[in-house]
Amino acid sequence: MKKDYYEILGIDKGADAATIKKAYRKKAIEFHPDKNPGDHTAEEKFKEAAEAYEILSDPDKKARYDQYGHAAFDGAGGFGGGSGHMNMDDIFSQFGDIFGGAFGGGGFGGFGGGGGARRVKGSNLRIKVKLTLEDIANGVEKKIKVKRKVKASGVTFKTCNTCNGSGQVSRITNTILGRMQTSSPCPTCNGSGQIIDSKPAGADAQGMVMSDETVSIKIPAGVVEGMQLKVSGKGNEAPGNNSVPGDLLVVIEELEHEFLKREGENLHYDLYISFSEAVLGGSKEIETVSGRVRIKLEEGIQSGKILRLKGKGLPSINGYRPGDLLIHINVWTPKKLTKEQRDFFESMQNDENFTPHPTKSDKSFFEKVKEMFS
Known part of the structure; x- marks a missing residue:
């Protein structure tokens, strides 16, 4: 079971951005591979801290994690919210700037900074996936065609002459405090340390081509x-041999159901019955996300009554018990009557059995709404 991200960084849930960054820097320096050579436990803790920081430093991801926990990002098939699918290069590429000069020259043992070219990551892609309530209830595997940039077949790269493959250029300026050296990504190779050597026809200036790929x-x-x-690694690729692809971000879009309305994990169903069915009772077949079920209507059932089918709603992404299906009874009053029907109801107008006599068990509409949301 995954550890809590706040526990990994040793902070409270209400920690602000500065506290989160400070806590991550402390943990990352403590478990950095350069300080713990050959220590696989320290390496795992270093990765855990990077994963926690990736989520908690992003306001949107942090909000989803606070609400849904790890389940907001977990899923088979290679997608997740953190760096569980990153290698060490990915971590240094994304978060290397946080360490400043803590490890000599701002670098990390050849993963970035002064020791060598930083690892360039391709841009992310974002798509929407439309899901029915049935898809959401059962989980689903979708095959999506994605158009992404990839390195052209036959493209070759060579060391950048501007930065000599370091990916950075340095500048020395004279200040009142003395000579100061600053570093920035190389403008020629955008920090990759490599430039195009040769490229095939049809490739763009960076040696990339568009490719269609089906992603599961x-x-x-x-x-x-x-x-x-x-989905890690299914975004656009980046030029150069020292690069990693971006990610594919999948946004969930929920399609409206013909009969069911969603409220969290609970589902609502409006069931219309005839006046005769309300008086005599009986049974009705209704639709749920797991198939059709038959429910019993008691004699004299009142319009506005709510029947609850426990566990017939949607599953919780956090693994809690599933929601319920709430069936709202609506008695359909006919607008047109035959002469015989009208005569019958007119004869019943003053009948004691047809006069409303609500009891305490017959809750008002507002009481039912209050009970439903409590």
Whole structure:
């Protein structure tokens, strides 16, 4: 079971951005591979800290994690919210600037900074996936065609002459405090340390071409509208041999159901019955996300009554018990009557049995609404 991200960084849930950054820097320096050579436990803790920081430093990801926990990002098929799918290069590429000069020259043992070219990551792609309530109830695997940039076949790269492959250029300026050296990404190679040597016809200036790829995405049950999942490495590739692809961000869009309305994990169903069915009772077949079920109507059932089918709602993405299906009874009053029907109801107008006599068990509309949301 995954550890809590706040616990990994040793901070409270209400920590602000500065505290989160400070806590991550402390943990990362403590477990940095350069300080713990050959220590696999320290390496794992270093990766855990990077994963926690990736989520908690992003306001949107942090909000989803606070609400749904790890389930907001987990899912089979390679997508997740953190760096569980990153290698060490990815971590140094994304968060290397946080360490400043803590490890000599701002670098990390050849993963970036002064020791060598930083690892360039391709841009992310974002797509929307439309899901039915049935998809959300059961989880689903979607195959999506994605148009992404990839390195052209036959393209070759060579060391950048401007930065000599370091990916950075240095500048020395004279200040009142003395000579100061600053470093920035190389403008020629954009920090990759490499430039195009040769490229085939049809490739762009960076040696890239557009490619269609079918990506399989396993979406867990219980996702919600607007939730964002990540498929690592399925975004655009970046030029150069020392690069990693970006990610594919999958945004969930929920399709409206013909009969069912969603409220969190609970589902609502409006059931219309005839006056005769309300008086005599009986049974009705209704639709749920797991198939059709038959429910019993008691004699004399009142319009506005809510029947609850426990566990017939949607599963919780956090693994809690599933929601319920709430069936709202609506008695349909006919607008046109035959002469015989009208005569019958007119004869019943003053009948004691047809006069309303609500009891305490017959809750008002407002009481039912209050009970439903409590």
